[in-house]
Amino acid sequence: MPEARAYGDVADCLGDRDFQLALWILYELHYRGFEGVDDAAEWDPLLLVSRAGLERTMEHAVRELVASTDHAPPALEPDSDPAPQVVKALVQMTIGDGVSPVATFLRRRATREEFRDYLAERAIYHLRESDPQSFVLPRIDGAAKAALAELQYDEYGGGRPDRLHATLFARALESLDMSTDVASYLPDVSGETLASVNLMSLFALNRRLRGAAMGHLAAFEATSSLPCEQILRGARRLKLPDAVQDYYDEHVEADAVHEQLAIRNICGNLVTAEPELADDVLFGAAACLAVDSRAGQKLLTDWQDRRDRKPTGSGRAEAAG
Amino acid sequence: MSARRVTVEACPGGPLLIRGADEVVSDDGTVGKVERSVVAVCRCGRSDRLPWCDASHRAKRRSRKKDD
Numbered sequence: 001m002p003e004a005r006a007y008g009d010v011a012d013c014l015g016d017r018d019f020q021l022a023l024w025i026l027y028e029l030h031y032r033g034f035e036g037v038d039d040a041a042e043w044d045p046l047l048l049v050s051r052a053g054l055e056r057t058m059e060h061a062v063r064e065l066v067a068s069t070d071h072a073p074p075a076l077e078p079d080s081d082p083a084p085q086v087v088k089a090l091v092q093m094t095i096g097d098g099v100s101p102v103a104t105f106l107r108r109r110a111t112r113e114e115f116r117d118y119l120a121e122r123a124i125y126h127l128r129e130s131d132p133q134s135f136v137l138p139r140i141d142g143a144a145k146a147a148l149a150e151l152q153y154d155e156y157g158g159g160r161p162d163r164l165h166a167t168l169f170a171r172a173l174e175s176l177d178m179s180t181d182v183a184s185y186l187p188d189v190s191g192e193t194l195a196s197v198n199l200m201s202l203f204a205l206n207r208r209l210r211g212a213a214m215g216h217l218a219a220f221e222a223t224s225s226l227p228c229e230q231i232l233r234g235a236r237r238l239k240l241p242d243a244v245q246d247y248y249d250e251h252v253e254a255d256a257v258h259e260q261l262a263i264r265n266i267c268g269n270l271v272t273a274e275p276e277l278a279d280d281v282l283f284g285a286a287a288c289l290a291v292d293s294r295a296g297q298k299l300l301t302d303w304q305d306r307r308d309r310k311p312t313g314s315g316r317a318e319a320a321g
Numbered sequence: 322m323s324a325r326r327v328t329v330e331a332c333p334g335g336p337l338l339i340r341g342a343d344e345v346v347s348d349d350g351t352v353g354k355v356e357r358s359v360v361a362v363c364r365c366g367r368s369d370r371l372p373w374c375d376a377s378h379r380a381k382r383r384s385r386k387k388d389d
Binding site for chain 1: 376377
């Protein structure tokens with residue numbers, strides 16, 4: 001029996017596997033549920049209360065993280081139109097140096113095993129790719145809704161089931177004889193990665209946070225094309241199957257489109273329609289960058305620790321850079 | 322049957338978003354077949370996937386290393 005933990009034992013909920021796994025399981029009831037679990041559990045009052053408690057703790061931690069890192073969003077000028085300011089801020093916040101450390105590692109140094117680790121870690125999201133944001137569609141209107149629908153249509157394969165992004169990822173996993181069952185990745189996924197996925201559900205399932213959900217989407221898409229190109233090069237370097245390359249190849253072009261749709265057509269139009277959401281949109285974008293950056297750091301640290309324990313492997317991999 | 326609608330939307334500092342086209346021909350004659358409902362066409366010339374945008378306009382470096 002694992003040792004029982006109390007709520008008060010959670011010091012850093014964004015890196016706490018038990019905390020994030022509990023929240024992930026509660027969210028999963030709203031997506032696909034679990035075999036052998038009554039579908040009605042989705043609206044079980046006790047579970048909803050539990051979820052609300054975890055969410056409040058998580059949101060508080062995310063707000064603290066955003067305020068304490070260099071991902072804090074810029075303050076908006078109160079006397080001028082917020083929409084163009086939000087668009088400009090989103091572009092600036094997501095420019096950075098354009099390359100994520102994880103993508104660089106995968107491109108230059110990762111072994112085949114480490115690349116598989118990466119796919120396993122990301123499976124928890126990519127096998128459900130874009131599903132959280134679909135919950136926002138009925139919560140927004142007009143041009144922003146049309147733009148979100150356009151983006152989601154592309155994520156969902158543009159009318160072609162075989163091009164569903166989640167299916168492309170599943171095919172990549174299959175090509176490496178890896179499971180396509182999300183649950184099989186739960187025992188090993190880090191609290192930080194679970195937090196990055198839960199963040200999307202937190203924003204998308206709470207109508208109050210719809211602005212943050214769309215800001216998150218904008219930051220996510222705008223920081224995806226360039227890393228996907230790096231990861232694609234890593235997959236080619238390791239001569240991984242076509243299905244793996246296809247997934248990242250698709251995302252270079254798709255996310256270059258989605259970046260524009262999300263920043264301008266979704267967030268810009270959303271803030272024009274609901275100016276009071278401006279700060280939430282920027283908070284969501286900042287939260288995406290801060291939480292995902294933590295998940296990336298955790299991955300890199302774990303890879304490094306494993307290499308340090310196996311000194312024979314690391315020298316060879318270093319030289320590959 | 323109504324005429325098909327083709328639209329071009331310019332993104333400041335970024336690509337053109339094109340909806341409804343069948344193909345896009347770039348400067349060097351490369352024909353890009355349109356395979357999604359909206360495509361982003363490069364305007365800065367830094368893309369490695371012309372005629373498509375690959376978000377290279379976001380990278381700080383003038384051109385990326387092509388060492389692999």
